[in-house]
Amino acid sequence: MKRLASLLLVLPLLLAGCAGTPQLSAPPPLFADASFKPPSETIGAHNLFTLSPAMQAYVHSPAFEAHLRSKGLERGLIDALYSKTDLKLEYDSSRTRTAAETYEARTGNCLSLVVMTAAFARELGMTVRFRSVLVDETWSRDGGIYLVASHVNIALGHRKRNGLLYDETSEHELVVDFLPPPEASRFHTRQLEEEDIVALYLNNRAAESLVQGKIDDAYWWARAAVATNPPNAIAYNTLGVIYQRHGDLVMAERALRTALEREPESLVVMQNLGPLLAATGRTAEAAEMARRVASIEPVPPFQYFDKGMVALKAGDYDAARKLFEREVKRAPYYDEFHFWLAVTLLQLGEAKEAREQLALAIDTSTKSDNRQLYSAKLAHLKRQSANSVRIY
Helix, strand or coil: CCCCCCCCECCCCCCCCCCCCCCCCCCCCCCHHHCCCCCCCCCCCCCCCCCHHHHHHHHHHHHHHHHHHHHHHHHHHHHHHHCCCCCCCECCCCCCCCCHHHHEEEEEECHHHHHHHHHHHHCCCEEEEEEEEEEEEEEEEEHHHHHHEEEEEEEEEEEEEEEEECCCCCCCCEEECCCHHHHHCCCCCCEECCHHHHHHHHHHHHHHHHHCCCHHHHHHHHHHHHHCCCCCCCHHEEEEEHHHHHHHHHHHHHHHHHHHHHHHCCHHHHHHHHHHHHHHHCCCHHHHHHHHHHHHHHCCCCHHHHHHHHHHHCCCHHHHHHHHHHHHHCCCCCHHHHHHHHHHHHHHCCHHHHHHHHHHHHHHCCCHHHHHHHHHHHHHHHHCCCCCCCCC
16 A cells, blocks of 8 residues: 555656746747657647546446445545555556556556546545645666656545535545655645646656657657646756757757746756756856755765665675665665665675565565566575575
């Protein structure tokens, strides 16, 4: 339940927008349609929350309705969707889907599960509120692209009937969140509108296309996200990254400066803009940007991990262990760090500790393929002696 209720959004080098960001004037022309091939798939979010006929049949089936009567609306819905006895949905962060696609595939990433849950809840007449949780972002890396995840959750509610009218004061809400309740209660939230979720969906599809090397599709998804005119920097930053990858440095700078105008303190945008300035010969401005970044984040993401990999390949297992442990300490929910720490521990002959790290890699992984890989490694390790097995 903890994994399936996780609501992390995977975004390429992005930060969530700040509450109260003012609406700005229209940016300079940001699109270069002629530079990209037509998309290979339909671009848009018009059917994001649409229930398929199969979903309609499921939500109005006698068994489902009996479940709601037994558990109550909110808890009955969540239990039906995410328990291991009914739909048996699986969490996988590799692709963002619409509500109908998630239901059909029986798998989805965090945003997909949020969208599908909201679609079912609305069909049942429940209230739905999307919320951004103000927590520190978490980093990952895929295909040479650094990604940062922000966090949202969803609150489901209903109003009790009072005679012929609904009692507006008796609304009850159930918050579905990845963080355990004691930890989640420490963080502030801000409400998101449906338009924000749509922009995040479009942006996620752009990010996923870019990671897959489908740069033309990535452009059209990012273009659609920017066209929603979100008040934060997310979509503009993604568009800038795509232009950089495409070699359109002038357009990349234009998009990134628009992003920075909307969020002047965005570390992620500065991390993208700095190298671009250096590549176009503006060394002084690039150096100043690098100074600003270093003042905010002295140790970049993956720095200890990359040094640890160098040490591991050189056979310096003690140094590798210390470096991987430092990365695990500041990013305890990233599976790759646990995995390579396990590899290092195994080389040091510490099989018990290696098994523990492999188990953590399985628990923290958000991709089904990786979970299967780690599970196989762990099973193999349990069958072998600590000194005879190599798992990489």
